[in-house]
Amino acid sequence: DEIDMVIDRGAFLSGRFMKVYEEILAVKAECGTARLKVIFETGELSTYDNIRRASWLGMLAGADFIKTSTGKVATNATPANTLLMLEAVRDFRAQTGVQIGVKPAGGIRTTKDAVKFLVLVNETA
Incomplete structure (x- = not known):
């Protein structure tokens, strides 16, 4: 079983990172044995720094997977955005020993297209 949640982008983009972190923690606490997938809508996060920050925030709060988007917004998974998330996951694993999944979605x-993303995964493993 998996639970999907989309971060509060309004809170994130206005710098209320603790609010977003606490929301992810609260959802994770309710998941029980279900895996938590945290969705960012990377196309709306505006900058690479924001995508990196959101990735770390989700992982530190307990996400089992981080996901680029719901697939329902104008900009979905892009190779650049996905690469940033994969690099964050690689660095998180190096520091914590915990492996988090990444799901590019939409587009x-x-x-x-799929092979492009597979190459990114292989290059950051």
Whole structure:
């Protein structure tokens, strides 16, 4: 079983990182044995620093997976945004020993698209 949650981007973009962190913690506490997937809508986070920060925030709060988007916004998974998340996961694993999953979502429509993302995974492993 998995639980999906989308971060409060309004709170995040206005710098209320603790509010977002506490919301993720609260949802994680209710998940029981279900895995928590935290969705960022990376296309709306505006900067690479924000994507990196959101990735770390989600992982520190207990996400089992971090996900680029719901697939329902204008900008979904992009190679650049996904690479930032994969690098954050790699660095988190190096520091904590905990492996977090990454799910790029939205905009991956062809085998060629999928292969691009697979290369990113292999390059950051």
